[in-house]
Amino acid sequence: MTGVALNVHQLHIFYTVAERGSFSAAAQALHMTQPAVTMQVQALEERFGTKLLNRTTKKLELTEAGHMLLPQARKAVELMRDTDVMMAKYIEDLKGRLQFAASLTIGEYVLPRLLGAFLRRFPEVSVDMKVMNTTEIIDAVAHQGLDFGIIEAPCDVPGFDAQPVMDDELMLVVPKDHPFASFDEIGLDAVIREPMVLREKGSGTRQIMEEELHRHGVKESELRVVSEFGSTGAVKSAVEAGLGLSILSVWTLKHEISLGLLKPVKITGVSFRRQIFAVRLKSSILPMPAAALLHELRELSHDQ
Template sequence: MALNVHQLHIFYTVAERGSFSAAAHALHMTQPAVTMQVQALEERYGTKLLNRTTKKLELTEAGHWLLPQARKAVELMRDTDAMMIRFVEDLKGRLQFAASLTIGEYVLPRLLGSFLSRHPELAVSMKVMNTTEIIDAIQHQGLDFGLIEAPCDTPGIHAEAVMADELVLVAPAGHPFAERESVELAEVLTQPLVLREKGSGTRQVVEDEIFRHGVKETDLKVVSDFGSTAAIKSAVEAGLGLAVLSVWTIKHEAALGVLKPIRIRDVSFRRQFFAVRLASSLLPMPAAALLEQLRGLSHEPS
């Protein structure tokens, strides 16, 4: 029996996910099919690779020896896909993924046009969710990958930086700050703030940076938080408070002069957008192609 790289991928996923059912979910396979492929691998080597009990799944000694080789095989397949994706010309089917709000509503719609024009037989289905929801969907709902606005250190999730972004303080026209190019952080702390909801990548980036400067959460005068960037912009325009938003999201309002981007001295809200997936997964070719295009773009919002 020839060595089947697909079987190595399945074995690796079972070992990483800790159960046949979780691996089946991640691989979009039935549990009996996953079990059958692992059994075929065990038959090839004439030894058990996994001990199955009612409580947990454990690698045998042979399984422990095979696991790093299976990981190398998966990495080789992933590297091969990345190398060959530049030659793919005829993608078909449906590309399904999720993006956090800033990326999904303001960044990708500007970028998908050229991608789809090169692959006219490919359809895109994108869900807009916050970072926490995307990670949960990848772990438990079979989502292939997502695009998020903050680093992710969740076990079993692989995150790759694909684009850059910058957040700025935003004030309405007529606010005293709107006449200035920059302000001190201490001045910002005197102002009411309208922020994204807890769990969003934007909120995490804002808090991480200002907390790094010794500010405590209780120092912030957060008058409202919203799960919608559009709602935040409307609130700022209405004078409810200041906000910190991605430069991608305020292009139109800044051009019209209704919102003014302002820098906070010595505070940098630069961040990366990340592609996230299960560490054990192989992306479908349409997903790999989209990420390759994002990597190839200018990483600065313009």
């Protein structure tokens, strides 16, 4: 072993190559050229004086030394990541460009409000936020270089890590002139007799609603669904027009509630609560602006 100090960046590159299974995939994830990735792994091998990876035309395999180094490299990556998250709240002079994605409800209704406070605190940070569905978010984080994604359900995709970043609650929402609008709470039996306007099947909002109602013995077929829409905005407009009632995130209702157009009503004994998750590649290290943003989202969402 040489006397050169151990390079944590090289450990991160080695870990990413091992996790991704190829130099080209690691280069894409790390925003590096493939020759640069290869050179850094070779430098790490020279430092330890042993081969860490066996390169064949068909696949990449860890040597015995590589298998021994991998958990240590993982610890180093996790330590760097945790340190950035811990220190993010103390950094006042952040600069850089954030690239991430968010699901429809979160991207359209939640993050714009919370991002305003973040960008006022860090005016040298710019944000590029894409709004897409969960499947597209996972693909974009894996292959398009996004720092992270914000989704409405846990993620169990191999190679990804998901951490809760904020809480959300869904509530029954009724138009201002509906009889239910005079109540703060209404029974479930009364609700399921009403016409309903819902988000499309497969949406995070629809999934949470169906799962909670099922827990209370209500099947989807028992609901009087008169219309389904692919956006929360369309659902709110339909409810406001008197087409039916709906169940939506309270994050999405703030404007209409303040104007007195819609009224959220609690369903007795029913709680549509969920967590919103930040997802990223396990092999990635968030840039400081990204770590700071996720910290701010956790803090700001609790203050709303």
